[in-house]
Amino acid sequence: MTTFVELLLGGLSMGSVYALIALGFVVIFKATEVVNFAHASLLLAGGYVTAVLHDDIGFWPALGVGIAGAAVVGSAVEYTVMRRYRGADHSVLAIVTIGVDILLTTELTRRIGTDVLALGDPWGDKLLTVGDITIAQTRVAAFVAAALLITVFLLAFRYTTWGVSMRAAAENPQTAALMGVRLGRVSLSAWAVAGSLAAVAALFLTVFPTPGLERATSLAALKAFPAAILGGLDSTTGALAGGLIVGVTESFATGYQSDLTFLGRGFGDLAPYLVMVAVLLIRPAGLFGTKELARV
């Protein structure tokens, strides 16, 4: 039973980190209808900046710079690349993001090399024990931070002027333009927000029990893709649900691996994709994806 609860808590914590990544993914998709395959490299960029700076300026400032840095990289991609293609087909744009991803990832992996970079977080490998249950402090921090950020984001999305222009542009760009919404700014802000959320996620993907930031970190970030897709690509709620489902599935599949040996090893990495396929078979638009709702 304790194993179960520990796995569940660990899964929820990882899930909330995936939700952060998936949320950035969904924000860009909503604002620009572009599937952003460069998201994992934004994450890597944010993590890298934090890792490089934390020795000199301390962890928290480094994290701040990392978040800002990822936001800048995201905006730069939007401004220098995506904007040139405005009006092009969305599937073309998605392929362009693959190109951007390859460029960014290549440069970052060249810099990281074979190193495993620590991000210098204050939690280290300390544990938190409540009754029978033991969980790493990093997992608690991840959950709290993600929950906080997601709440702030959702409130902003719902109540601020920024949120209204974002939603208007997402639903009907041309009409939003007629209302005076500057679509370029909306798209730029979406990339910036997605970048900064990814940088926070980078921190929690690389803290204990993971050894640190390495080339493969962007692969871990890929698990947010099934999260976003099974939740419904255009739904912020879906990103949250999807993230949690993926996190918990992965945690259980890994934790109970010894009972599942007939499936071979590494089933935990695979499980999220299986869940995604199963969900899409039943609900092709994802759990919370939009089915058209209109009366004419």
Add this chain to the structure above:
Amino acid sequence: MAALEVRALSVGYGPVRALHEVSLDVPPGGITAVLGGNGAGKSTLLRAISRTLGFHRGTAGGGTVHFDGRPLDGLGAAGVVAAGVVQVPEGRQVFARMTVADNLRAGALGARGGRKRYAASLAEVHELFPVLADRAGQRAGLLSGGEQQMLALARGLMARPRLLLLDEPSLGLAPLVAARIGETIRRINDTGTSVLLVEQNASMALRLASRAYVLEVGEVTLEGDAAELAASDEVRRRYLGVVDETAAEDADRAQESAPVLRRWTA
């Protein structure tokens, strides 16, 4: 001086010519109508004014658009809204997934002025359309067609335009509802907002407008006082569906002379 001056405007979609040297004036404070059938270039004209041709891959080939003496040609869509010219798109295009209240908020995104100004606009709009206050929390996609058109108008008004561009506001509405929308347009105009009304429903448009233009295949073929146009044979026959007596006689005679074809011409 006219509030809006369009001079020799030409627009094409790739190789397709949509507007050819169209000139028109919208005097301040009045309602000006543009009539024409499908594909005459009415919507293109509005897109060219509101600078949203790019969404349809259209390009302006020449000509100028001025509002209060200021050129709109070089601006983006947001700049046109800031200049005081707001278009209410064809087919209502309310943000279906957003609430009525958020739709109105979206309408004010391009407006200058702070919270006070916003509250004032909201109060005015609610006075004009009380139903929108009742439905504030409801998703716009669930409103009826007439209510959606009201919301689209109200959303346009939230930006406090000095010139409102209306693209087919009566499209797809029941005659009674369309008449109510017409009445509302007149009330909006009474408060000092100039209106450029693009309509296929010529009888409604000519009743509301003081001046009218007829657009055919991208060119202005007729223009003048709305009442005079409404009385002219050309417009009556082509846009108002009025068949005068001599025409009816002509038709009768034609039928008599060719009775065999009756089944096919009926």
